Amino acid sequence: MTQDVSTPGTRFSGRHPGLWAAAFAAALGVIAYFEHRGLLGGWRSLPFVAAAALLLFPLTKAANNRQAAAGALSPATRRYNRRMLIWSISYVLCLGTAMTVRNYLDPQGTLLWGIAILPSVPMIFFVWTLARYVVEEEDEYLRYRQTSAALIGLALVLLVGTLWGFLETFGVAPHVPAWWVVPVWAIGLGLGQMMMTSAERRADRT
Amino acid sequence: MKNRLKVLRAERDWSQQDLAERLEVSRQSVNAIETGKYDPSLPLAFRIADLFGMPIEAIFLKD
Numbered sequence: 001m002t003q004d005v006s007t008p009g010t011r012f013s014g015r016h017p018g019l020w021a022a023a024f025a026a027a028l029g030v031i032a033y034f035e036h037r038g039l040l041g042g043w044r045s046l047p048f049v050a051a052a053a054l055l056l057f058p059l060t061k062a063a064n065n066r067q068a069a070a071g072a073l074s075p076a077t078r079r080y081n082r083r084m085l086i087w088s089i090s091y092v093l094c095l096g097t098a099m100t101v102r103n104y105l106d107p108q109g110t111l112l113w114g115i116a117i118l119p120s121v122p123m124i125f126f127v128w129t130l131a132r133y134v135v136e137e138e139d140e141y142l143r144y145r146q147t148s149a150a151l152i153g154l155a156l157v158l159l160v161g162t163l164w165g166f167l168e169t170f171g172v173a174p175h176v177p178a179w180w181v182v183p184v185w186a187i188g189l190g191l192g193q194m195m196m197t198s199a200e201r202r203a204d205r206t
Numbered sequence: 207m208k209n210r211l212k213v214l215r216a217e218r219d220w221s222q223q224d225l226a227e228r229l230e231v232s233r234q235s236v237n238a239i240e241t242g243k244y245d246p247s248l249p250l251a252f253r254i255a256d257l258f259g260m261p262i263e264a265i266f267l268k269d
Contacts, residue, residue, distance in 0.1 A: 071226065071233025141235035141244050203241035
């Protein structure tokens with residue numbers, strides 16, 4: 001089940017996955033800025049969002065290469081990365097479609113319910129992907145590592161959600177839509193992985 | 207929990223990858239166990255003991 005560490009990276013995907021994640025976040029930030037300025041919006045944003053989503057491919061490849069180099073790329077991890085890529089792309093497409101339909105077709109009734117639910121569907125599969133990973137991972141340390149990181153993500157969601165909720169209740173912070181829980185959880189998951197890596201490096205030095 | 211995994215591995219001239227393949231775990235797992243960052247489950251501890259032909263308590267030691 002253990003993969004060799006010698007999987008070579010391509011010229012671009014050999015870069016740190018964090019760089020691709022930062023590039024993806026920056027691309028979405030630029031699109032949001034142009035939407036805020038009224039230069040983009042609705043269907044005009046879709047090609048740019050789709051292009052930004054292409055960055056998820058090298059991000060996944062770089063993550064695979066990095067995990068292989070660290071001796072941590074199990075078959076279950078490879079499947080997890082691939083599923084996360086699929087559902088991330090699906091999320092971008094579903095969200096873009098839902099926003100465009102809402103802005104241009106003025107949907108009512110069942111259609112409005114349908115497009116409101118649409119972006120949540122890939123999110124359900126995000127959770128399913130994590131659950132499948134925990135079930136499929138045969139390497140107990142890798143499973144422990146990912147479960148710990150997910151709990152750190154959950155802790156961040158609970159802390160930030162509670163804090164922001166009370167700030168809203170007392171009228172000192174603007175309303176934030178509840179769908180932010182998944183991005184905050186994903187940030188926590190990434191932080192959790194970084195904390196685990198940092199602890200491993202400390203253990204290596206002692 | 208301390209362990210003698212690194213010494214036992216060195217005595218056999220095995221790399222972490224060699225040991226990982228014999229135990230059917232990731233190299234990162236071997237590294238985490240060796241450095242004391244992670245204590246293996248009882249089934250994995252038995253696999254390690256079987257591989258080295260030693261009792262568990264001869265490999266894993268109380269702090």
